[in-house]
Amino acid sequence: MKTDERERERGSATPTPAPELREERPLALVQAVPWMIVIALLALAAWLGWRAFFYQEEGDPVGSAMLAFEKQNSLIVFSSRFEVVAESEDTRGVLGVPVLRSRQAMIIPATVEYRVDLSQVDRERMEWDAEAQRLTVRLPPLRTSRPNLDEARARVFQDGVFITRDASRDLSRNNSEQAERKAGEFARNPEVLALARTAAREAVRQNLAIPLQVAGYERASVRVTFDGEDAPPAP
Structure with missing residues (x-):
């Protein structure tokens, strides 16, 4: 159980x-x-x-161009190296009677850089032709740097029976100021500015063409002008 x-x-x-x-x-x-x-x-x-860092709205080639410009505030497009000649005279006297006269001439190498201020290039300076896939960019005037005088490599010629230390110092200072002024005038020479603008156009084209192609515009071209210039004919 x-x-x-x-x-x-x-x-x-x-x-x-x-x-x-x-x-x-x-x-x-x-x-x-x-x-x-x-x-x-x-x-x-x-x-x-x-x-x-990578996203761009589709159909916004101007945005792609702006992104390329945002990475650099200014762009050095041209550097001009040349020589300037400066000449000064100095007279030292006693009781108003000139006693010592001296002269100094200098040939000084100088360098001037030309820049494009990309921070001024906004959307209003860009125009996109969707049918031709062409971007037209209008640049502000070029900016020139202060002339860089290579006085260490200057060639100096002096003339005078006796040149005092003070006279030599004054002659060198006057020649340096004169050389800087002449270098600035040379940098604004129309022929030199034309060369700098040509270099600027090519530099900007190269900086914008690749971002546009990466954004999908394989036939994209770039035209560059400066303020006051007519747009060049389409290629």
Whole structure:
């Protein structure tokens, strides 16, 4: 009789799941949550970086050009190196009577750089022809740097029976000021400015053509003008 009761109890008992099966899924889920957060943060950071540095709205070639200009405030387009001649005279006297007269001539190498101020080139200075895929850019006037005089390599010629130290110093100072003034005048010479503008046009074309091609405008061309100039004929 007791044996039959024990068999009925074993047959009616509901099997209990192993304890480790109930704990395995929650533990795996807890371990996966931090990794999911890390992956989500990495994806967000990558998207923000792409949006900030690489993303450009489709159909906005002017925006692509502006992005190329934003990376550099000014662009050195031309450097002119030449020599200027300066000559000064000095007279030293006693009681108003000239006693010592001296003369100094200098041939000084000078360098002047020509820059385009890209910070002034905004959307109003750009025009896009969608049909021809041509971008026309109007640049502000070129800026010239202060002449850099290489006085260490200057050739000096002096004339006088006796040249005092003060006279030599005054002659050199006067010649330096004269050379800087002459170098600035030479830098604004129309022929030299024409060469600098030609170099500027080519430099700007090269800086804009590649970004436009990368943006998908394979036939893109760039025309560059300066304030007060007529646009050149289309190629």
